[in-house]
Amino acid sequence: MAHPSQLGFQDAASPVMEELLHFHDHALMILFLTSTLVLYMIVAMVSTKLTNKNILDSQEIEIIWTVLPAVILILIALPSLRILYLMDEINDPHLTIKATGHQWYWSYEYTDYENLEFDAYMTPTQDLTPGQFRLLEADHRMVIPVESPIRVLVSAEDVLHSWAVPALGVKMDAVPGRLNQTVFITTRPGIFYGQCSEICGANHSFMPIVVEAIPLKHFEYWSYLMHEEA
The missing domain is CATH 2.60.40.420 (Cupredoxins -  blue copper proteins)
Incomplete structure (x- = not known):
């Protein structure tokens, strides 16, 4: 049962809801790490000499910002698809x-x-x-x-x-x-x-x-x- 000033979800009462809570924490942690990394890069580029043309045109940087989002999407998609399968599975209901x-x-x-x-x-x-x-x-x-x-x-x-x-x-x-x-x-x-x-x-x-x-x-x-x- 929800209560005033509650943070987070209600206590899980089913296996699927427990999985959803774990997935929420998993996705939230990825979001936090991604936001921290982006903020660090912005601050570093503004406050240091990283903003030179060699870095901006770096092939390595372009590979990183292409591959890293793909890895993040995979880390989110795999557990998400697993939970979707569990939610749609019907095994001889009583x-x-x-x-x-x-x-x-x-x-x-x-x-x-x-x-x-x-x-x-x-x-x-x-x-x-x-x-x-x-x-x-x-x-x-x-x-x-x-x-x-x-x-x-x-x-x-x-x-x-x-x-x-x-x-x-x-x-x-x-x-x-x-x-x-x-x-x-x-x-x-x-x-x-x-x-x-x-x-x-x-x-x-x-x-x-x-x-x-x-x-x-x-x-x-x-x-x-x-x-x-x-």
């Missing part, structure tokens, strides 16, 4: 959930269960209980078993939406008439908050996403209760 965006709420359908579907609206401020977060709490949470591959099919009913949960490293566009999919695994029990990340209208900021990861036996009991209510 549960499939269809999330459909509406103006302005989400509806969820557990496709592996019969008649297990519900709508999730934002909880009004006056109905919040102690410990709940304003503009982030929903009347129904998307409950999932922890440490299980979850496939989410994302679509929209009316306009573009985006199903995003930062702690899980998930962000998938919801496009009307199209079915996108994403897969994630939660590494620990908890409640993870997200919001629609596509400007979808006047109440865009009032359609939160709440994912609750619980042990498998508790999930089975929850699904039984939901089925009985339906």
Whole structure:
């Protein structure tokens, strides 16, 4: 959960988000080293005798400033492609959930269960209980078993939406008439908050996403209760 004056990302709750955090630090370090080197070269050329025509026309310098950016791009591209592959890989998900965006709420359908579907609206401020977060709490949470591959099919009913949960490293566009999919695994029990990340209208900021990861036996009991209510 994000908090005021926070620096950096939320704590990772999935293997993909952990990889994204490592890649962020990796790319940031390259950026810092590159900026430091460029600043040093600028200061050195201004304050010393390096700015003579022999240096400016040096073949070695031209090779360096051509090869060095290529090396930097490779150092960024290789881990980036690896993470993209991990995010697109789908290995026998244990549960499939269809999330459909509406103006302005989400509806969820557990496709592996019969008649297990519900709508999730934002909880009004006056109905919040102690410990709940304003503009982030929903009347129904998307409950999932922890440490299980979850496939989410994302679509929209009316306009573009985006199903995003930062702690899980998930962000998938919801496009009307199209079915996108994403897969994630939660590494620990908890409640993870997200919001629609596509400007979808006047109440865009009032359609939160709440994912609750619980042990498998508790999930089975929850699904039984939901089925009985339906």
